[in-house]
Amino acid sequence: MAASSWPASGSRSRTTCSQWLGRQGASTQIWPCIASNMNRHRAGRTLTDHRPFSTGWATTVVPGSVRNRRPMPRPRMRRLWSSAKQISMLRPPPASSVSTSGRPVAVARQTCPSISGSMSTASRKPTPRARCSRRYNPWPSAGGPLRRMIDRYEPNRLKGVDETSKVRALLLTVSSVGPVRYNTAPRNNANGGTLSKQFPLRYRQIHLDFHTGPDIPDVGADFDAREFALMMKKAHVNSVTVFAKCHHGHLYYNTKRPERHPGLRKGLDLLASQIDALHRQDIRAPIYISVQCDEYAANTYPQWVARKPDTSQVKWGNSVFTPGWQIMDMASPYQEFLAEQTREVLDRFRPVDGIFFDMCWDQPSTNAYFMDAMVKAGLNPESEQDRNRYARILALGYMKRFHAMVRASSPKATVFFNARPLFNLAEEIAFQEQVEIEALPTGGWGYMYFPKNVRFARTFDKPYLGMTARFHKSWADFGGLKPYAALEYETSQMMAHGARCSIGDQLHPRGVLDKAAYELIGKVYARVEQREPWLQGAVPLTQIGLFQVPTGVLSTTQTISGSDEGATRMLTQLKHQFDVVRPESDLDRYEVLVLPDVIRLDDATLRRLRSYIKGGGAVLATGTSGLSEDGRTLLLAELGIRPAGMSPFTATYIRFGKEISSDVPPSDHVMYERGVRVTPARGATSLARVVEPYFERAWNHFCSHRQTPGDRLSRWSAAVQNGRCGYIAFPIFSAFATHGNYPYRLLVRSLLERLLPEPLLRVDAPTSTEATVMRQGQRTIVHLLQYCPERRTEKLDIVEDIVPLFGVPLSLKVARKPRRVYLAPEGTDVPFEHLAGRVNLRVPEIRGHAMVVFE
Known part of the structure; x- marks a missing residue:
C-alpha cells in the first residue's frame, strides 16, 4: 500500500479513521485492539463511536485491556498507526463480513480506493468531531510497536517465530476472540438494597496474596496469563483480588517508581496481564494495596516508622531479629507516599473494579510526626488514651481520603479497608462499599469469629462476604492444604448467613498457581455455584437482637469478647435466629432483646428500651446489664429486681426452680464466675436460687482441690422473670465461653422459652x-x-x-x-x-x- 493513499498534508479531503481503515483491507477485529492502546478506558463495550482517536472503530465488543488507559500522546499514536499500516498490508483472504456466530470477521479488499471516494453505505455519517485533522500524520517510520503489541497479547506462543507469522497469528487470535460478557448491571444485595453505584459483589472469590520479598530473583518468570485465567475459570472462580503492592512495599506493574519489585522481569506488567486475562474470562479483578505494612518504605525512610513509648519501632515480633513487618506511621509523610502510589494505580488501571486496602488498624505512635499532630489537635501525647484517640481520628481521616480518591476515579469501584475493628463498623461504614470478614478458623480466628461478626455486618445496608483460606494453618502456608470437609464447612457457613464467599491463596513468586489447591477450590466452588439461585437476594429472618459487647481492642480484628462468643455459641446451639445489634439499631424489628453480661446503658438507650418494652417487646439481661457497674443500683426498673451489689464469692451454685427444672439434672450446678446479689421485686418471680459456699477459698483456708462446696440455699435469686423481662444474676454468656458448662445453656433456654414461646425454628x-x-x-x-x-x-x-x-x-x-x-x-x-x-x-x-x- 502506498503512503499516498492517505491525503497529502495540504489536501482538504477529510474522512473518519473508521472509513479509512475499512478501505485498507485489514481485519475489522484488529482495529479496536490497536485503538484500545490509544484510549483504553472505553474498551470492553459495544463500540460505535467514529471519533478518530477513540475505541469506536468497529461495532463489536472487544476485550478491554487495562494498560495505558490514559489517552496516548500524539507520538505514541503515530507509532501505532505505523503498526496499523504494517498489518493492513498483509491482505487477509476474502471472507464474508459476518460469521455463522454473528461475529464480524475480516473482509479482504484487493484495491485501495481513493480516500476521496464515496463513503460506504454501511458507514455512519461522521460528526464534525469525528474527522481527522491533517496535522495528525499517521505515517512516521515503521517498526517497533507491532512487535510490542504481539508480545503483549501472546508473549509465550510466538517465541522464535518470524515477524510475518507473528502478525498473522495475531490477526487470527484477535479475530477469534469473542465478546467479553462482563456484566456490571446492579442487583439486590443480601440486605435488600440495590447496588446501583458499584459492581455487584460476586459469590466465588479468591484473595490472591503475593507478598514477595526482594531477595526472590525470578518474580513472574513462569507466569502465563492465559493459563492463569483458565485455571481460575475452571475452579468456578468469578472474582480475584490481585496485587498492585504487597507488604514488602513492592509494586507489580510497569512503573518508573523505584518500588517496582527488583526481581520482576523487565517489561512484564504482571498486574495488567492478570487483569486483562481475568476480564476476558468475565472474572472481576479488584486490586490489593498494602497500607501500614511497607518494608521498602520502612527501610528507605526509617523516620516514617511508628514508634512505641520506649522509642522502639512498632514491628511484628518482639525483637529486631524476628522476621516480621515494620509498621508505618500514617501521620508521617508516608501517607502522601502511599497516596502517590494509589493515584498511579487508579490512573493506570482506570476504571478499577475495586481497591482492597489492607492492614488499616488504629496504630498509636510516639513518632515525632504523630505527636506533633496530636498537639495540633489539642491532645496530650503522654496520655495513652489520647494516643489511642488520635490513632482513631487519623485512621478515619485517611479512610475518608482514600475512599474519595477511589470513587472519584472509578465511581463503580468497590472499596474496602481491611483489618479494622468490626465493632466500630457503624462509624466507618460510610467509607466501606462492602464488608469483608477475614476469618481463617485455623489461622487464629476460630470457628466462632465469622458467625458472630456476620450477624452484625449484615445489619448494615452493604453487601458482605466471609474470607477463609485454602491453607492448613494461615496465610503464606505454602504447601498447606486444608481437608475438603473443612473448606466445605467454611463456605457453607458463609452461604447460610447470606454472605458471599472468598478463599485466600498465595501465588508462587514465579507466577504459577498450585494445581492441587485449585482442584480443591473448584470442588468447593462448584457447590456454591449450584446453590447460587437460592442465595441471591436472600435476607435473614431473625427474632432476637443480641446487644454487642465491644472488645475495645483497636489493633486487631481477631478478638471478640467472651460475652459475644458465649452468646453466639449458646443461641446457635439453641437454634434461635438472631442478629448482633447496637443501641442505635432498629430494635422494634426484634421480639426479644438480649443484653449480655456487661451492657452499659445511657439515658438515651434506657428510654429506647422502656419504649420497646412498653410496645410489647421482651428483654433478657444478664450480669450487670441494666445495673450500675458495681451492681448496687438498678437502672432498668422493668427487670423487676432489687440489687445488693456483687457477691463476695467467686464461685456459687445455681438451684433450678420447679418451673424450669424439666430435663435439668437435680443438682446444685456450679457457677464459676462472680454474680450479683439480687432479690425479686414485688410481682416478679424467682425461677432459680443461689446456693452459697461455706467460705471464699483463700491461701489460708480452703477445702480440697477447687471451689468450696455449697453450704445452704440463700435468699438471693439466680434468675428472675418480671412479665416480659427476664434477668440472670451472673455473666452467664462469658462464663459459657470460658467454661462451657451446659446447665448455663439450659437456664438461658428456659427463660427464652418463657419470653419467646413461639420460636421461628x-x-x-x-x-x-x-x-x-x-x-x-x-x-x-x-x-x-x-x-x-x-x-x-x-x-x-x-x-x-x-x-x-x-x-x-x-x-x-x-x-x-x-x-x-x-x-x-x-x-x-x-x-x-x-x-x-x-x-x-x-x-x-x-x-x-x-x-x-x-x-
Missing part, C-alpha cells in the same frame, strides 16, 4: 447442628449445617470427616401453608404438614449442609 438435632433461616422473595430457606471441628493439636481445630444425620425433625413458623417443600439444589420433595401456623417435617438427610426450601 425448632430443630431436634445435636447442639453441633447450626440452623439459619433466610427469605428470598416468596421463598423461605432453612440452612442446616452439621460439621464437627475436632481439636487435634494444642491450638488447631480440624474438620476432616462429614458424618450425616438422617430423619431430622424440623418445625418452621409459617402463617400460610406452603405450596411445596423441597431440598435444594437436588429438587427432592419433602412431605410436610401445616398445623397451627407451623410446618412440620423430617429432613431426610443432612450430609454436611442441607437447604430446605419452602415455597
